[in-house]
Amino acid sequence: MIELKNIKKSFNGRPILDDINLTINDGEILAIVGPSGAGKTTLLRALAGLGDIDSGEILLDGKPFDPRSSDLKNNVIGVVFQDYNLFPNLTVWENVTLAPKMVLKMTKTALENEIKPILTHLKLAGKEGLYPFELSGGMKQRVAIARALAMKPSVLAYDEPTSALDPSMRTEVSNLLLDLKKDGVTQIVVTHDIELADKIADKIFRVNAIS
Template sequence: MIELKNIKKSFNGRPILNDINLTINDGEILAIVGPSGAGKTTLLRALAGLGDIDSGEILLDGQPFDPRSSDLKNNVIGVVFQDYNLFPNLTVWENVTLAPKMVLKMAAAELETKIKPILAQLQLAGKDALYPFELSGGMKQRVAIARALAMQPKVLAYDEPTSALDPSMRTEVANLLLDLKKDGVTQIVVTHDIELANNIADKIFTVNAIS
């Protein structure tokens, strides 16, 4: 369980997050919604250790937690970015296994036993040798999710998972996230897509712009 208590963040004297209080329970899907500029992505980056906060407290399972000091080997929150950030010169397999190999020091046999099931779960079996330019937007997203899951995070977070996809793929995205929930994956979804949020979320948290 992750708890946020009285989180505040400003940029150049302009408040973005003001006294954010939020609980993310294990195994649930939390959707963070709100208008552009309200601080959704800022909140996500703070949770993932990619940005700092001015004040407040983050707790992990009841203990103080600083995402910025979290060792990659003890990955807590994995992030699937809006543009996926896949390495164009690496295959699907190489993109997904690079961090586990370099950071977690997984040997070839362990990569086979731990990563192959993730690819199968995300309908990527048999796509190992393809390069990003050979994949559809939906497939690139699945590879990005597989890469995040390969690091065995406690929480998986998404920044606008439907923004780069055709509207017809929203149902596919929703089903994917719900399938991961069945496997016990705790998920945070930052989205403008209210329909997606309503379809998948156990809890919706609205971030409002501060005037």
């Protein structure tokens, strides 16, 4: 369980997050919704250790937790970015296994045993040798999810997962997130897509722009 208590963040004197209090329970899907500029992505970046906060506290299972100083070997939050951030010169397999090999020091046997089931579960079996330019938008997203899952995070977070997808792919994404929930994966979804949030989320947290 992750708890946020009285989180505040300002940019150039302008408050973006003001006294945010939030609990993310294990195994649930939390959707963070709100207008552009309201701080959704700022909140996600703070949770993932990609940005700092001005004040407040983040707790992990009741204990103080600083995502910025977290040991990558004990990865807590894996992030699937809006533009996927795949390495264009690496294959699907290389994109997914690079971090586990370099950071977690996983052996070739461990990679085969642990990563291949992830690819199969995400319907990427047989695509291991393809490069990002050969993939559809939906497939790139699944590769990005596989890459995040390969680091064994406690929580998987998404920044606007349906923003660049057509309606049919949006349905595929929602089904995928619900399938991961069945596997017990805790997920945070930052989105402006209210329909998606209503369909997948156990809890919806609304952030509003501060005037």
